[in-house]
Amino acid sequence: MQYFNxxxxxxxxAAGIAGMLLVLSKHRGNFKxxxxxxxxxxxxxxxxxxxxxTFADKAVVPSIGLAILIVLMLGGLLITTxxxxxxxxxxxxxFLSVYMLISFISESLAIFVPNPxxxxxxxxxxxxxxxxxxxLEHRFVRKPFRRMVYIVQNEWNFAVVIAAxxxxxxxxxxxxxxxxxxxxxxxxxxxxxxxxxxxxxxxCIFVFLQNVVLRxxxxxxxxxxxxxxSSLERQIALQKSAAEDVRRSRHDLRHNCMVxxxxxxxxxxDGAVRFLKxxxxxxxxxxxxxxxxxxxxxxxxxxxxxxxxxxxISVEIKANIPEKLLKIDAVELASVFANAFENAxxxxxxxxxxxxxxxxSADYSNSRVLLSxxxxxxxxxxxxxxxxxxxxxxxxxxxxxxxxxxxxxxIADFFSQDNVFVMQAFLLDE
Numbered sequence: 441m442q443y444f445n446x447x448x449x450x451x452x453x454a455a456g457i458a459g460m461l462l463v464l465s466k467h468r469g470n471f472k473x474x475x476x477x478x479x480x481x482x483x484x485x486x487x488x489x490x491x492x493x494t495f496a497d498k499a500v501v502p503s504i505g506l507a508i509l510i511v512l513m514l515g516g517l518l519i520t521t522x523x524x525x526x527x528x529x530x531x532x533x534x535f536l537s538v539y540m541l542i543s544f545i546s547e548s549l550a551i552f553v554p555n556p557x558x559x560x561x562x563x564x565x566x567x568x569x570x571x572x573x574x575x576l577e578h579r580f581v582r583k584p585f586r587r588m589v590y591i592v593q594n595e596w597n598f599a600v601v602i603a604a605x606x607x608x609x610x611x612x613x614x615x616x617x618x619x620x621x622x623x624x625x626x627x628x629x630x631x632x633x634x635x636x637x638x639x640x641x642x643x644c645i646f647v648f649l650q651n652v653v654l655r656x657x658x659x660x661x662x663x664x665x666x667x668x669x670s671s672l673e674r675q676i677a678l679q680k681s682a683a684e685d686v687r688r689s690r691h692d693l694r695h696n697c698m699v700x701x702x703x704x705x706x707x708x709x710d711g712a713v714r715f716l717k718x719x720x721x722x723x724x725x726x727x728x729x730x731x732x733x734x735x736x737x738x739x740x741x742x743x744x745x746x747x748x749x750x751x752x753i754s755v756e757i758k759a760n761i762p763e764k765l766l767k768i769d770a771v772e773l774a775s776v777f778a779n780a781f782e783n784a785x786x787x788x789x790x791x792x793x794x795x796x797x798x799x800x801s802a803d804y805s806n807s808r809v810l811l812s813x814x815x816x817x818x819x820x821x822x823x824x825x826x827x828x829x830x831x832x833x834x835x836x837x838x839x840x841x842x843x844x845x846x847x848x849x850x851i852a853d854f855f856s857q858d859n860v861f862v863m864q865a866f867l868l869d870e
Contacts, residue, residue, distance in 0.1 A: 443490060445559055450489045450505065452563060453539060454482040456570035457513055460535040463577040464585050465521040465528075474520045481512040506611070510536065522825065526596035527589050533603035534642075540610045541635050542569040548628065588649045590839075590846065591656045599645055606638045660840055663775070732759040732802070736774040741800070744781035748798055753788045759802040766807060766869045772844050773867070776811065777802070779837040780863050783827070784815035786837075787861050791818040809850075809867040817861035827854050827861070841865060 458478045467474060489505045496504070510532070517528045546565035553561040613631050703712040731741045737759065745755045765773070781800065788796035798815045821828040826838040838854055841863070845852040850867035 443493070446490060446493055446501075447486050448563060450486045451482060452566055452570070453505075453543075454485045454509060454512070456542070456566070456573075457509060457535050457539050458482060458516065459570065459574045460538060460577060461513060461517060461531055462520075463574055464531055464582055465517065466523050466586070466589070468520055468522045477520050478516045481516045485509055485512050503615075506536075523589060524596070526600050530596060530600045530603050533600070533607040537603070537607050537610050537638060538573060540614060541638075542566055542573065544614070544631060544635070545569060584646075584650065584653075587653055587846065590842065591653050592649050595649060595652060599649070602641060602645060606634075606641070609634055610638070656843075660775075660843055661772070663840070731757050732761040733763040734761040734765075734770060734773075735763070736770040737761045737777055737802075740774045740778045740781065744778065744785065748781075748785050748788070751785065751789060752796065753785065754795065754797040755800075756797070757800045759800065761802055761804050761809070768809065768848055768867060768869045772847070773809065776841050776844050776865065776867075779840050780811065780813045780865075783837040783863070784813050784861070787815045787817040787820075791816050791859065804869070807868065807870040809865075809869060811863075811865040811867075813863040815861050817856055817859060820856040820861055822854070825854065827856075838863070 458481070462474065462478070485505075485508050488508050489501065492504050492508075493501050513536075514528070514532055517523075517532060521528060523531075543566065546562050546569060549565050550558045550562040613634050616627070700712045700715050703709070703715070729738075729742050729745065731738050741757055741759060745757060748755045761773075777800075781798070784798045784800075788798065793816070796816045798813070801810075801812045803810045826842065838852075842852045845865050845867055848867040848869070850865060852863070852865045854861075854863050856862065
């Protein structure tokens with residue numbers, strides 16, 4: 441019976457910690473693979489702890505069991521998740537502390553149950569608390585936490601130190617609590633105070649990191665508006681130039697028309713065609729091309745297409761974005777297009793070689809925006825799934841794209857193959 445209770449306790453602990461860790465992580469591989477890896481880790485923890493219980497001193501079982509959980513859970517995180525190491529350690533130390541808190545609460549509640557059934561109620565309390573913690577994480581914590589992971593950089597080093605410090609404190613208090621059974625009221629009060637302090641500090645960390653996220657959002661929104669205004673100013677200048685050329689040509693338009701009529705009358709059709717083609721080319725050269733019905737997107741596409749073509753880059757654009765969107769801010773969506781187009785131009789210029797090209801495909805259907813950008817490129821270095829810019833001092837193009845895409849519950853993917861860089865984005869407009 442003791443072996444069964446030990447197995448159940450270890451299995452419940454490992455499964456609860458694994459569940460809490462996986463809810464907040466960015467995963468590598470499919471769901472089945474993650475389940476298999478953490479399933480093996482959970483069963484390995486159970487087997488090792490039962491072996492320790494059989495062959496070692498019973499007093500060291502809790503300490504060794506905790507060490508086993510740390511090693512196996514960290515190994516599972518390293519294999520199945522793509523977050524930076526600081527984030528993985530922060531999650532690990534945090535949820536080990538939460539696991540200890542759940543065990544403490546369950547043990548405190550089980551005291552009020554008669555002794556023969558106390559162990560089973562302890563397991564039941566822990567199961568309910570683990571399930572509640574996982575549900576609350578998924579429902580309220582995952583979305584803001586993932587935004588923090590994406591945006592926050594060096595601050596995670598500070599957060600890891602705090603999480604590790606509280607974990608060590610909880611381990612020491614738990615050990616002291618088990619060794620000193622004569623002052624239970626005082627010990628419980630001390631442990632409870634530590635967990636209350638931990639909760640307060642974590643709330644402060646959350647508020648601090650959330651302020652970092654809000655500051656970044658404001659900066660990105662400001663950059664998007666500035667970019668949109670820059671595109672509009674560029675198009676206004678283009679229109680003014682076109683109006684000036686038309687005004688210069690208008691005074692002899694009647695004369696040229698008379699010449700064309702004369703050419704047609706005299707049978708000089710080739711001359712008439714040449715003149716009309718020259719006039720048509722003049723008008724089209726200074727007009728804004730219409731790629732889609734959305735003015736903000738159209739201005740950005742026109743502006744960057746002009747820039748790319750002047751650099752000798754072949755551009756092909758197919759866009760179907762409506763004039764009005766439901767939830768997506770048009771300026772922010774235009775910023776996604778602008779960053780993607782600017783990155784594509786940068787990739788073509790840095791790659792060199794003959795026949796550089798940019799292909800953009802954008803479609804809107806069923807309240808979903810699908811964007812694909814392909815361009816010639818050289819070697820592309822990736823870090824945390826994002827392409828590293830070749831601009832002096834680095835760039836934030838792919839990061840800005842991912843930020844806005846995630847804001848609208850979408851997915852952005854970046855990869856390169858055969859000297860072609862591909863950016864694909866999916867956003868929900870609902």
